[in-house]
Amino acid sequence: MIEKYRIRTDLALEQKERFAADNVEVPGVILDETYDEEREIRVTTVKIETENGAKIMGKPVGTYITMEAPDLAVPDEGYHEEISAELAKFLKPFVPMDKPEYSVLVAGLGNRYVTPDALGAYVADHLNITRHIVKEYGRYAMGKDQVCMVSAVIPGVMGQTGMETVEVIRGVIKQTKPDLLIVVDALAARSTRRLNRTIQISDTGIHPGSGVGNHRNAITKETVGVPVISIGVPTVVDAATIVNDTMENFIRALESSETLKGVGVVLSGYNAAEKYELVKELISPHLNGLFVTPKDIDDTIRRISFTISEALNLLFSGGQAHNPSAGLI
Numbered sequence: 001m002i003e004k005y006r007i008r009t010d011l012a013l014e015q016k017e018r019f020a021a022d023n024v025e026v027p028g029v030i031l032d033e034t035y036d037e038e039r040e041i042r043v044t045t046v047k048i049e050t051e052n053g054a055k056i057m058g059k060p061v062g063t064y065i066t067m068e069a070p071d072l073a074v075p076d077e078g079y080h081e082e083i084s085a086e087l088a089k090f091l092k093p094f095v096p097m098d099k100p101e102y103s104v105l106v107a108g109l110g111n112r113y114v115t116p117d118a119l120g121a122y123v124a125d126h127l128n129i130t131r132h133i134v135k136e137y138g139r140y141a142m143g144k145d146q147v148c149m150v151s152a153v154i155p156g157v158m159g160q161t162g163m164e165t166v167e168v169i170r171g172v173i174k175q176t177k178p179d180l181l182i183v184v185d186a187l188a189a190r191s192t193r194r195l196n197r198t199i200q201i202s203d204t205g206i207h208p209g210s211g212v213g214n215h216r217n218a219i220t221k222e223t224v225g226v227p228v229i230s231i232g233v234p235t236v237v238d239a240a241t242i243v244n245d246t247m248e249n250f251i252r253a254l255e256s257s258e259t260l261k262g263v264g265v266v267l268s269g270y271n272a273a274e275k276y277e278l279v280k281e282l283i284s285p286h287l288n289g290l291f292v293t294p295k296d297i298d299d300t301i302r303r304i305s306f307t308i309s310e311a312l313n314l315l316f317s318g319g320q321a322h323n324p325s326a327g328l329i
Contacts, residue, residue, distance in 0.1 A: 010187035010232060011200055012046040012057065012064035028053025039082060042068040043090070060220070062204035065090050072307070073196040073300045080307045087199060087311035094203055094229045095148075095180060095315060101139055103131065103149040104316065105178035107169050107219075109185040109206070111157045115301055116235040116293040120184040122305030123231075124152040128313045131176075148316040151176060166217045170224050181228045183219055184308065188291070189234030190241055195293070196300045199233055199308070206230040233304055235297065239290040 028050030035042045046064040048054050054061045067087065071079050095104065106127055108120030130142065131151040139147040155161070155168035173181065183206050189195055205220030205228040221227050294300065 009190035009234075011066060011189055011194070011198065011234060012048070012059050012202070013044050013066040013200075014190040014194075026053055026056050029057060039079075040070050041083075041086065044068070060204040062202060064204075065201040067199045067201075068194065068197060069199075070197055072199070072304060073294075073296075075299075075303060080303065081310070083199075084307050084310040084314060087201075087308065088314040090201055091229070091231075091311065091315050094201070097146065097148055099179075100146050101134060101149055102147070102180075103151070103176070103178040104180045104182060105169075105173065105176060106150065106152045106312065107165075107181060107183045108152065108154045109165060109183055111160070112154070115297050116291075117157075117186050119186045119233055119235065119301055119305050119308075121154045122302060123184045123309045123312070124154050126306055126309035126313075127152050128317060130316070150312075150316050151178065164217050166219050166223055169219060173224050173226060178226060181219070181224060181226050182231065182312070183228060184231045186236070187232040187234040188236050188238065190237070192237055192242065192245060194234050195237060196233065196235060196297075196304060199231065202230045202232075203227070204230070206232070231308060233308075235301065236291040236293045239292065242292060 028048065030047040030049065032045045032047075033042065044066045046066070048057055048059055048061050048064070051061065067083075067090065069079075069083055072083060096102075106124060108122070108124030110117040110120045112118045112121040127150060129150055129152055130147070131149040133141055134147055134149045139145070153169065153172050155163075155165045158164060161168065169181065169183075185206055187200065189198065205218055205223075207218045217223065219228055219230075
């Protein structure tokens with residue numbers, strides 16, 4: 001059943017949750033969770049430590065930090081500033097900055113002209129780019145003995161460029177020789193409640209397009225030659241997820257009905273994997289390729305992208321954010 005049941009999600013947290021729901025313990029996978037009750041921010045760290053755990057989870061060995069903030073999609077400037085600061089704190093251990101001139105390349109993945117997929121491009125738009133200044137005038141032009149040189153690229157998608165994203169990035173890395181690559185991309189979620197309310201950080205790189213079934217070549221340390229940190233926000237869910245959630249509510253309604261209680265009991269006997277597979281069979285073939293995003297995705301993507309870029313600016317500049325107005329909140 002483990003091999004058969006592959007829910008469509010880019011979140012390691014959701015992969016772990018499906019096993020917990022079926023009372024399956026995954027060897028080699030450690031989960032740690034903290035909750036800030038005042039700000040309602042839940043941070044879950046999933047560490048995949050063994051190859052066997054990676055195989056079962058369907059994710060590479062590494063660390064996955066998931067920050068869930070219910071108000072992330074809400075236009076609250078103060079709250080977004082708090083999220084930026086919190087995100088910068090969790091990113092800091094992944095960015096050592098262990099030399100006087102530490103270079104970071106940020107790649108904004110996705111298609112700028114498809115709003116749910118434009119997150120990466122919008123993040124790159126708001127970054128405080130400094131590599132050219134340091135190269136021209138030296139690090140002391142920034143007023144510091146140690147600086148982080150930031151450059152950015154928006155490689156587009158294969159349909160626009162005719163090239164794999166990893167090919168574009170590999171070429172840029174070959175010429176500019178950064179110490180670290182940070183990729184930002186939109187993700188797919190299994191749960192509708194996590195849409196535009198969750199940020200995942202990972203040190204394992206990324207497979208562009210995997211969330212919507214377009215499997216492109218991976219962007220990892222092995223494929224580009226430098227460490228890769230990925231930042232992603234789930235912006236879409238597939239049709240099977242929505243139907244599955246609806247069926248769960250339907251089963252609960254049946255169980256509370258005197259006349260249809262027996263039907264509810266039968267359906268509730270299926271585990272999560274079997275229910276999801278049943279839904280996929282029922283909606284195929286017409287809805288299998290359908291992905292859904294909230295109606296206010298335009299404003300939400302711009303808002304969240306600014307929050308992520310502010311976190312990166314705080315991290316790279318040691319506390320100084322970049323243009324904190326811009327009317328995005």
